[in-house]
Amino acid sequence: MGGNGASGTAADKRPNELLGSWFVRSGWSKGELARQVNRRARQLGASHISTDTSRVRRWLDGENPREPIPRILSELFSERFGCVVAVEDLGLRAAHQSPSVSGVDLPWTGPQTVALLGEFSRSDLMLARRGFLGSSLALAAGPSLVEPMQRWLVPTPGGGGAQAADSAGARRGGKLSPPELELLESTAVMFRQWDAQCGGGLRRKAVVGQLHEVTDLLQESQPEPTARRLFKVAAELAELAGWMSYDVGLQPTAQKYFVLALHAAKEAGDKPLGSYILSSMSRQMIHLGRPEDALELVHLAQYGSRDCAGPRTQAMLHAMEARAYANMGQPGKCKRAVRMAEDTFEDAEEFTEPEPDWIRFFSRAELHGENAHSYRDLAYVAGRSPTYASLAEPVMARAVELFGKDEEHQRSYALNLIGMATVHLLRREPEQSADLAAQAMTVARKVRSERVNTRIRKTVDTAVREFGDVTEVVQLTEHLALHLPETAMAV
Structure with a gap:
């Protein structure tokens, strides 16, 4: 031994x-x-x-x-x-780690951002067994996470962009042509579509590999406009690598990618993108039971992008704010944030200017899903309140209906089916809950998402614990064992 x-x-x-x-x-x-x-x-x-x-x-x-x-x-x-x-x-002692794999308080400069992105993505590709890299990482939370992220708003002395790309490494190569740069930018769009359709477990390594290629290009001498666009591509790919890692349960790895993505967005000078990355970090903190941290991060995102982000992005941030307040047990502030999300989304529907691809996911279905989950979370925090469960039900039903017509966002469809199942459990309607959970399992088999699978298992566990003698629940457990066995997911 x-x-x-x-x-x-x-x-x-x-x-x-x-x-x-x-x-x-x-x-x-x-x-x-x-x-x-x-x-x-x-x-x-x-x-x-x-x-x-x-x-x-x-x-x-x-x-x-x-x-x-x-x-x-x-x-x-x-x-x-x-x-x-x-x-x-x-009560255990953590091993000493190098800056590339420990902590989130990293230097906010271009060269270090490029170096750390390159080193971390290379390590991830080399140690690509499930969670192997994550075993050497520590999750940051509380002030050790929030305070370093606040430096996102501090101007970088001496600029970044071209200077960063010019000094990040000794290699020099030819300049990227406009078609080559546009092709790189299109890869982030393509990978994002694959993630929405198939979940994070199928293409994660491909995204990490593309990110590593982009960091190689950032180590070559590039004109400042090209360098900024490359940093933006790096930020989008790193955020997506973080999101996919989160989706398959590699939480420390996900957080590290999110942090590096925020650094790259700062070098790109793209504050709306930075706010989106912070919203992903906020969502992860809610998932990990840290709503206070989630609220700090989403407020930082709102503050940093209040004058430059479009209404769809602002609506998404209000919805995330509501989720944080719900999990903190603050119904008044939660409801206010839900109303702000709904009102701002109406402005987004009339917004005619082009919006970045990364916010395209925030549809009316997504808005309903987020707000319904806020009410559902309030119900749990308030001791399984039937009042909040009743608020959640019609909103969640609308989300399920809209996602059911959307072949591009099957993971979101599964997550909202599960959400609706939990609402019926709160309302003590196990038969309806079991039916929805079974539907979620059918969709889950089409995507590679440990997050979806985990939520299904937790919902079934709750149903068994509370309604284990109900025929539909017994059949659901048999269905789970047959169609969703616990297996390690390759990433």
Whole structure:
């Protein structure tokens, strides 16, 4: 069991009360935790890891395991509790990492942005087994995440763009022709369409590979307008790589790409794109049970783009603000943000100027879906309130109807079917919930999205826990085992 080695001596060890507290609340046995660690280690390619109950007991007694076990434990407990459980929260010591794979407080300069994008994407491609790179990353949250992101608004001394591209590396090559540059820009559009149709698990490595190629071009001498356009392409690809990583459950990897994308957007001088990246980071924080962080990030996005983003982008930001307030249990502010999103979206419908492709996803269906999820989240936070569940139902129904007609956004269709299923559970209507969850499973088989699969499993678990004797729920569990078995997803 050499792969389970530990640091420290017996004299140093005292019971790890923090790890013990999380372990007791998890409801796992020592054997269950050992099996989960082994399974995750195999997914990471760390086949030398072989943990058993006695090893878990040693960790609880104060032994500090070597990497990647602390990161595996962090991921497992984070998933169990639906919030960020850092290595330090478990009373374990994280290994020292280089800036390319640790932290989010990075230099806001062009050359470093190019270098870090290149290094991180190369590492991701080389260590492309599921989560392998993520095992060396730590999720940032709270001030350690929000404060560095606030520097997005600080002007960069001496400019960026061409200067950054000119000094980022020693290689020099020929200038990109306009058709070549337009082709590169079109790849982000194409990959975004694939993600919406197929989920993040199918094309993620292709996006990372394209991002790495763009960073190579940024290391060559380019005219400033070309460099800015290349930084914009890099920002869009890095955001998409982050979004796809988030979609397949690689949360630390996703956050790192989002941060690097924001740096690239700053070099491109594209504040609306930066606000979109911050909204993706906000969505991830809501998913991880950090609504206060989500609200800080979306407010930063609103502040940074208030004078330059179009109404569709502003409507999307209001909808994300509502999600954060809902998860914080603030119904008045949530409802106000929902109204702002709806009113601003009406302006977007009449907006005649061209809009960037990355905001095209925010359709009326998406607006309804976001607002319905805000009401649904309020219902949960308010102790399963039937009032908020009733508010959510007609809005979610409209989202499901619209997405059902949209072949391009099948993942969103599945997510809203699941959302509607949870609303029916809140209203204590298990038969309707089971029917919608089964429909979601059918759609889920068409996309590669661990996020969709996880939400389906959680919804079915809730249905079984609350209505396990209902025939439709029993049939649903059989359907789940047959059509959506738990398997590791290649990325």
